[in-house]
Amino acid sequence: MKRYIRVKTLSPLSISSMRDEGNINRTLDYIPGTVLRGYLANRYIRDKKLSNPEVDIDFMSLFNGNSVRFGNLYPEGDSPMGIMIKILPATSRTCKASKGFEKQRQGIRRNHGIKDFLIEFLRYEYTGEMEDECPECGAPMEAIGGFYCQVGDHFETITAKKREIAHNEISDLLQTSKPGILYSKEAIEKGQYFIGPVIMPDTQLDSYLKRGEKFYLGTGRTRGMGLVELEEISEEDSFPPEDSVSDRLKKLNRAIRNAGIEKRFYFTLNLQSDVIIMNDYFQYLSYIDHDELYKRFKHNILKRFSLKLFYTGSRVLSGWNAAWRLPKDNEIVIPKGSVFLFESNNTLTDNEIDELTGVLEKIEKEGIGFKKNEGFGEIISCHPFHYIGTQLW
Ligand SMILES: [Zn+2]
Incomplete structure (x- = not known):
């Protein structure tokens, strides 16, 4: 439980x-x-x-x-x-001149807001067009990460x-x-x-x-x-219900179609905690692609997809073994907040969407990679901020 x-x-x-x-x-x-x-x-x-x-x-x-x-x-x-604490996807951008979620206090606008650029980046792949300036002041947008929550109809960063x-x-x-x-x-x-x-x-x-x-x-x-x-x-899951995997999948794809990209189908994997994964040769991976995903979850629907875009970094995790007073071996982790966008070249039938939903639910439930019992490998698919954050917040 x-x-x-x-x-x-x-x-x-x-x-x-x-x-x-x-x-x-x-x-x-x-x-x-x-x-x-x-x-x-x-x-x-x-x-x-x-x-x-x-x-x-x-x-x-x-x-x-x-x-x-x-x-x-x-x-x-x-x-x-x-209130559920979430991680801003690595595709989040904010105005360089006035950073952070928009805050209106006594009619005065403090910040210019945060927007998710995943769909913009995808649109750029197909059209070469992207709006990457702050709509408020024209300043460049820059990456922003960290924790946030949604309170009513607005968002707040958390530190x-x-x-x-x-x-x-x-x-x-x-x-x-x-x-x-x-x-x-x-x-x-x-x-x-x-x-x-x-x-x-x-x-x-x-x-x-x-x-x-x-x-x-x-x-x-x-x-x-x-x-x-x-x-x-908590006695039980005491948070207000989130969109289900099925809802998120539909909303993400609707938002992508609205951006003019049609006749394809998408899902994302978003890291809610750092992930440690290795390939068959015991090499640490700095990203998760379709082959690795298929190897782990072995469902044919995954063969319809390939990794289209990803936004991540990698860092070295080193530890200290207190009992031995020695450093532990270094491990390479894919950091929380990373985004992996998978694409199918065709649309999916309703049955196939149901199958994909089942696989994504399984991925969310089981997580990915090593040390899942220590908080690593936590995944959500189709992070809501990708489709809600298409405007500045
Ligand atoms: Zn601005």
Whole structure:
């Protein structure tokens, strides 16, 4: 069963991003599923005094399979509770001169808005035409990413509030502070809320996650950093219903037809969390194409499609094995927000659309790639912002 859990930071929280700049340790702006899963696994081992967790059946089913999945917890910012936090697709663009969703306060327009350019980019492929300037002021549009939510009939970007804390550097060897070396640690402020999905059988969920429980996540625990409280576990899917896969597929294709591209059929895959995938030769992939998709989901309808456009980057994920005090092997991830547009050269019959809908539902349910139980590989298809965001918001 899929539940959503909400965590509140009770002290500054810093989760190493491996993106240090000079003497500043940056923090991630969300809580990866890996971190929550790591805490729960450690607590389980401690509570049950397991010396050999690999032979404990419950431990293995909770922390080693794909039946239990800990999703990433994303910041709620100032959004009203109970609103789904989403990731802006990598095709989102905003006015370079006045960035961000349009905000009207007391009749004064603050920002020029954010628009999704996927359909514009596709139109460019077929017509060579694209409107890529801000309709308000003519300035160029530039890429914008991050978290957002929809509140009523408008959108808001979401950021976790952060600050920098000065520290003495701790020597890895001696576990004492190195004299004279100061650095700043970036941390998420206390009093911030994070929300994300956890999928596990109900009986297990109730015994391992308890409302009101307080625990430490991230770095700097000896200095009191990283104390969080499990504020809420949703009773059921408590968010307002989204468009179904079938609705999203139809709306995306309608919007593409309205842009003048006809007699073809499309779907997108949008990464809601980072994805780690390898080909048959154990090489990390920086994109997902039709062959990889077919290999994984083996449905003939996928053979009708090829990867038409994609917007992504890749980054190296490195970790630190605390027990061994050694770096973990680097992995290459395809970052959340990435967009993959698949195209069929013909329209689909109603039966074929139903088949495709079934496959896309399966992809959303199962996710893609490695470490799905730690929050990686979460996919939605036909992200609503591709068809809603065709105008400036
Ligand atoms: Zn503008």
